[in-house]
Structure formats: structure tokens, C-alpha cells
Amino acid sequence: EVQLVDSGGGLVQPGGSLRLSCAASGFTFSNYDMHWVRQVSGKGLEWVSAIGSGGDPYYPDSVKGRFTISRENAKNSLYLQMNSLRAGDTAVYYCARGVAVLGGSWYFDLWGRGTLVSVSS
Amino acid sequence: DIQMTQSPSSLSASVGDRVTITCRASQGISNFLAWFQQKPGKAPKSLIYAASTLQGGVPSKFSGSGSGTHFTLTIRSLQPEDFATYYCQQYDSFPPTFGQGTKVEIK
Numbered sequence: 001e002v003q004l005v006d007s008g009g010g011l012v013q014p015g016g017s018l019r020l021s022c023a024a025s026g027f028t029f030s031n032y033d034m035h036w037v038r039q040v041s042g043k044g045l046e047w048v049s050a051i052g053s054g055g056d057p058y059y060p061d062s063v064k065g066r067f068t069i070s071r072e073n074a075k076n077s078l079y080l081q082m083n084s085l086r087a088g089d090t091a092v093y094y095c096a097r098g099v100a101v102l103g104g105s106w107y108f109d110l111w112g113r114g115t116l117v118s119v120s121s
Numbered sequence: 122d123i124q125m126t127q128s129p130s131s132l133s134a135s136v137g138d139r140v141t142i143t144c145r146a147s148q149g150i151s152n153f154l155a156w157f158q159q160k161p162g163k164a165p166k167s168l169i170y171a172a173s174t175l176q177g178g179v180p181s182k183f184s185g186s187g188s189g190t191h192f193t194l195t196i197r198s199l200q201p202e203d204f205a206t207y208y209c210q211q212y213d214s215f216p217p218t219f220g221q222g223t224k225v226e227i228k
Binding site: 044046060094096101105109111 | 155157162163165166167170210213214215216217218219220221222
């Protein structure tokens with residue numbers, strides 16, 4: 001079955017760190033750009049990071065310098081290391097498979113079920 | 122960043138109805154638009170890309186149209202499993218951005 005299973009969320013204090021994981025199955029993981037997208041409760045979706053099939057990372061300004069995306073193709077796994085967490089980072093984090101478009105960015109054709117990150121003292 | 126605005130934010134409809142959701146981009150995005158469906162506690166599901174191309178396995182009751190700044194998602198003959206929140210997303214430029222969502226509820 002083609003699927004993404006994200007995990008690693010939890011409660012962390014402001015300034016703390018957390019590492020999310022995403023296990024991919026049913027497709028050739030190494031061929032795809034992979035992403036993290038988050039959703040604040042009751043709000044919309046925000047793209048958080050991407051890593052190309054070749055390993056190049058991409059971030060929005062809101063997380064640049066605090067979050068690090070990585071992948072381990074041999075394990076069909078995607079990771080997100082989150083440091084210096086803030087209350088505003090509280091959200092459900094989704095792993096997503098991206099389809100790159102020449103001249104554009106990506107759309108997302110496969111999503112995980114999400115893992116909840118809560119940043120609170 | 123390109124801003125995506127959906128309307129309405131929510132709507133009530135009956136089983137069998139036809140509903141249309143609108144998504145507007147703050148600048149032209151050609152046809153680089155995708156639509157997703159999300160149900161509570163579930164992974165978002167990709168419905169449409171390139172404004173009007175259905176993802177594999179998505180029933181033809183879903184259709185998308187538009188280009189430039191104005192796009193629509195239409196659902197024919199609404200069924201109980203279609204009650205969900207729908208999001209648009211532009212991928213014309215970096216970073217990819219999403220609409221705020223339209224919640225389709227049962228009347």
C-alpha cells in the first residue's frame with residue numbers, strides 16, 4: 001500500500017526540540033521530493049519544509065535556522081528536526097509527497113495522517 | 122508569497138446537491154492549482170491538480186476549472202462521504218501556499 005506514516009509529535013516546552021519522522025512505503029521514496037506541512041488547530045495549512053530527491057533542503061522564513069529537514073533513502077524515511085520551538089509552532093505536522101513542476105514549485109499527491117506537536121510550558 | 126482566498130468559508134448542503142467552491146489567487150498562477158479534501162483526523166487527500174486534472178481514483182463527480190486568478194471546485198450529487206473541508210493550493214511559485222479551507226456541512 002502506498003502510504004506515509006508520520007510520528008514523533010508530543011508536548012515540548014518553549015525553546016525545546018523535537019524530531020519528527022515519516023515512514024514511506026509502497027513507492028520508490030528516493031525518486032520523490034518530500035515535504036512537511038503543518039496545520040494549526042482550526043486554521044489552514046502552511047508549508048514548512050522540503051527536501052529534494054537529491055537532498056537539497058528548502059524552508060520558509062518562518063522556520064529557517066530552527067528546523068532541519070533530512071532523509072534516509074535506505075530506510076525510506078523523512079525527518080524534521082525542530083529546535084528553538086515556540087508556541088506558534090503548535091500544530092499538526094503532516095509528511096507529504098511532492099510533485100515538482102517545471103517553472104513552479106510543488107503540489108502534494110500523498111499525505112500522512114499527521115502528528116501533533118504542542119509547545120507549551 | 123501568493124495569497125489564496127477561498128469562498129465561502131463554510132456551506133451547508135443536502136445529499137444530492139451540487140456545490141461550487143471558489144479559490145482566488147492574489148496574482149496570476151496560470152493553472153498551477155491543486156485541490157484537497159480533508160476529513161477530521163484523516164490525512165488530506167489530493168483531488169485535482171493542474172486546476173482540472175483528477176488524481177487517479179478520484180470520482181468524476183469532482184471537477185475543477187479556472188486559470189489565472191480565479192478557480193472553482195464543483196462537486197456533483199453530494200454524498201455523505203463528501204462532507205469534509207476542501208483546500209486549494211497554488212504551486213506556481215515558491216513557497217507553495219494554501220487557501221484557508223471551505224467546510225462543507227450537511228444541511
